[in-house]
Amino acid sequence: MTSKAAELLEVLWGRASTAPVSASQLRVLFILEHNEGINLRTLADALGSTPPSTSRLCDRLQAVGFMERRASVTSRRELRLYLSRRGRAYLADLRARREGAVLSVLEQMPAAQRSALQQGLEAFCAAAAAQIHGDGEPAARTA
Template structure:
């Protein structure tokens, strides 16, 4: 079966440009949903910990492209507000594992809810067929991006949930 398109098929550079523009607009919309009391860097740590419970400090630093001392300071602040817990690893007393606390999980859930509310007013103005196409495209994008992001830094090629 041959599929024909009434318009030219979008090429990756054009899709990347429009996706980048959409990401910038998302940042503006999401800016209305404050991330206080955490900074953008700390928020990134929370997202990483959410997908990699029990990650050690060195692996987190590698994932962030940062140094262990800088990453430790980020985690110190997140621990101070009650979003992160540190625990000694069961396999090595010298290794510290990091995980989100209940409060950290609740913060991320609340932040996502506020961000989704900010997006709804835009999405409600789109025609239903375009919303459906956007959903299909974004689901595919999320699947590929998630695989690339969350599994790229797994130790020894191991997959993480």
């Protein structure tokens, strides 16, 4: 059931195109949004990639105006990575389009099922955030 739901979300969100960025570039934007001013090596580690590959991803994002490189205030040799104003606007628009796609499906569900889904998704988000951010183990499972 989980993979089917994930596939359906991909289809829904596919309608809300992520162009002009690839899935990998979108991951970079999400990471930069939550880690303003990180350096290239830290970003590469977060992506599980190499600095040269990550640098090429950043080159493309900088070319479309979605991110900026700035010299570090502590070391002129180090560059810090930031989401640009245009990058923030792009993510806000993408989220709005994705949310619209999901809301159109939710509106077709009975109210009780929507409420149950909301509770389940809140628990899922809390557990995922804990796992991703290393805040400890995911919340205990309930039967």
